[in-house]
Amino acid sequence: MNIISVIFVMLIVTFSIRACSLMLFSGQTLPPLMMRALSMVPIAILSAICGPLIFLPEGAWTNPAVSVEFWAALSCVGAARYGMVPAIILSMTIYIIGKLFIS
C-alpha cells in the first residue's frame, strides 16, 4: 500500500460524501418538515461534537464541578451574548489558566 493510493482513496470517499448530499439537495424546494429537520443540523451536529470534549475530556466521565473543560464551556455560553470573539477569548483564558494552575 503506497501513500498515493491511500490519499486517492480518501479523496474519492471524502469528496463523494460531501458532493452527493450538496448536489442532491441544491436548489430544491423541500417539504417543510424536511427543512425544519435540516435547520437543526448545525445545532445538533456541533453539539454532538462538543459533548464528549466537555464531559469526557480524558476519554472518561469527569465530574463537571472539577472539570476545567466544563467551566470553560459554561463561561463561553454565558459570554456568547456579548459576541463570538469575547466568548472564545474568555473561555480559552479560563481553559488555559485552569490547565496550567489547577489541573
Added chain:
Amino acid sequence: MKHSNKTSPDTSIAGAVAIIPMLLGTAPFGVIFGAFAVEMGLGHQGGQSMSLFVFAGSAQFVGASLYGQGVSLLVVAITTFFINLRHTLYGASLGPKLLSVSPRQRLLMAFFLTDETFSIVSRFRIVRPRYYWGAALSMYINWQVWTFVGLISGSYIREVISVNLAFVMVPAFLAIITSHVNSVSSTFCALSAMGISVLLFELPHQLGLMVAGVTAIVLTLLFEKLTSSRSSATNKAKQ
C-alpha cells in the same frame, strides 16, 4: 427554533473575517497532523499531499495512522466513509441555501465543506458564493500552512503542545451553537445531542456524532409536535 432570515454578506472578505476564530482553533491541529504524518511514515510530501487533496482533519489523522499500520485500502475507505458521514447532513443542510450556484461550482464547494466552514456559513438562510469561498479558502490555506509547520517542526512542537488540543475548537463551536439557540426546542436539540453523543462516545469511527445528531433532530421534531398539540389543546379549552 427559528430560521435565520439573514442572507450572508456577498464578499469573500466577510467570509474570511468570520472564520478567523476557527483558523486560530485549527492551527494546533494542523501542526500536530504534520508532526504525526512524519511519525507515521507519510513523509513530508505525503503529509502535505494528504492535507492538499483530502482536507478532512480527523479523517487525515486516522488515515495517517492506518497507513502507518499498513492496513488494506478497503479498511481505509470504510473508515474514512464513517468518519466523514456527518458531512452528508452538512451538504443536505447547506444545499438549499445555495441559490443561483452552478452545479460545477457546487462540486468545487463540496471539496471545501468542513466542520468549521459549515459552522460559519450555516448561520444564514441564504449563503452567497463569495462569502462561502472567503471562509472555505481561508480555512484551506490555514490548514496547509499549519500542516507544513508541523511537517518541518516534527515531534518537537508535538511535545510542547501538551494540552487537550481537541478542546480548542469547543469555544468557537459553542459560541456558534449559542447564536443558533433561541427557543426551548433549539435548547432541547442542543442538550439532547450533547447527552446522546456522550452516551455513544464508545462507538467506533466517530459514528456516535452522526447517530447523536440525527437522534436529537428526530427527538426535537417530536418534542415540537408534542408541545404544539398541547398548546393548541390548551387554547381550545380556554375558548
